[in-house]
Amino acid sequence: EAGVTQFPSHSVIEKGQTVTLRCDPISGHDNLYWYRRVMGKEIKFLLHFVKESKQDESGMPNNRFLAERTGGTYSTLKVQPAELEDSGVYFCASSYGRGTYNEQFFGPGTRLTVL
Amino acid sequence: GIQVEQSPPDLILQEGANSTLRCNFSDSVNNLQWFHQNPWGQLINLFYIPSGTKQNGRLSATTVATERYSLLYISSSQTTDSGVYFCAPQGWRNAGNMLTFGGGTRLMVKP
Numbered sequence: 001e002a003g004v005t006q007f008p009s010h011s012v013i014e015k016g017q018t019v020t021l022r023c024d025p026i027s028g029h030d031n032l033y034w035y036r037r038v039m040g041k042e043i044k045f046l047l048h049f050v051k052e053s054k055q056d057e058s059g060m061p062n063n064r065f066l067a068e069r070t071g072g073t074y075s076t077l078k079v080q081p082a083e084l085e086d087s088g089v090y091f092c093a094s095s096y097g098r099g100t101y102n103e104q105f106f107g108p109g110t111r112l113t114v115l
Numbered sequence: 116g117i118q119v120e121q122s123p124p125d126l127i128l129q130e131g132a133n134s135t136l137r138c139n140f141s142d143s144v145n146n147l148q149w150f151h152q153n154p155w156g157q158l159i160n161l162f163y164i165p166s167g168t169k170q171n172g173r174l175s176a177t178t179v180a181t182e183r184y185s186l187l188y189i190s191s192s193q194t195t196d197s198g199v200y201f202c203a204p205q206g207w208r209n210a211g212n213m214l215t216f217g218g219g220t221r222l223m224v225k226p
Contacts, residue, residue, distance in 0.1 A: 031212065043201070045213035056213060089156065095212070103148065104214060106158040 002026070004107035006092050012113045018080040021110045025074070025094030031055075032075050033095075033104060034067060038088035049075060082114045117142045117206035121217035128192050128224050136187040136220045138202030146205040147178050148214060149187050153198050161187070161200075192224045 005024045013019050025032045034046040046065070047057040051072035060067070064083070069075040079086055089109045095102035118141040128134055138147075149161040162169050162176040164185065169176055173192075178185040185204075189196055199221050203214035 033213065035214075035216075042218055043203075043216040045215070048213060059213070091158065093214075102212070103146075103160065103163040104212075105160060106150070108155070108157050111156075 004092055004094050004105055006090075006107040006110050008110060009108065010111045010113075012115065013082055014115055015084055016081045018078065019082055019112060021077045021079075021090055021092075021112070023075045023077070023092030023107060025092070026096075026105060029094035029096050029105075030072070031095040031097065031102065031104075032069060033093040034075070034077055035059075035091045035093065035106075036088050037091070038085065041088075043091065046077075079112075082112075084114050087112055087114045117144070117204060117215045119202060119204060119215050119217035121200075121202055121220050123220060124218065125221045126223070128222065130192060130194060130224055130226050132192050132224075133188070133190045134192060134222070136189070136200055136202075136222075138185040138187070138204075138217055140183050140185075140202075140204045140206075140215075142183070143207045144180060144183075144204040145207040147180075147185050148203045148205075149176055149185070150201045150203065151196075151198050152201060152219070158201070189222075192222075194224045194226055197222055197224050 007022045032049040037043045045059040048055045049069045066078045092107045093104040095104045120139045150158045166180045175188045199219040202217045
């Protein structure tokens, strides 16, 4: 069974540009999560989808970040415009089931560098 | 939100030694996961352990939810155990099921 996949693995962009990260969850997992780790900080939650609906987006830092999950399959996270402080590693995770506390499985992450 | 503290922050072991990593959390939890972040940055699931004790080979974990802590035991450590170990509970107040990560324990196992 394929795990959570993320694309790209690395992205280097200039401040002010736009970047879109993609996450493909484990097949059959309704729950999809985005987390990130910025330099020197802990891994922090960004948001949670149940199928195509946003269940919790309390961790999104500001309106420069837009997450979508059309059709309840893969998800994208767009940063527009990117700022220096957005640099870090963005992780995606998925879990099976709705509204229950299920084990989350993580992708390899996308390392974003904003210059 | 829930606060998570892991100790020690850094640990150096000689191959073959045993160790115990600790995770304290500030609120009741519905779930708790332990991860190993390998040198390539991948988060590997070790345990899903809201309470009780589980064992997987040389690793075992115990969560005492009523006292708000979890322990990860590594026995007969190997160089491949090196990396960062994260504890991540899910507070029961979090309707969104998010994990809250601790700062991690960085482990280096020397041959």
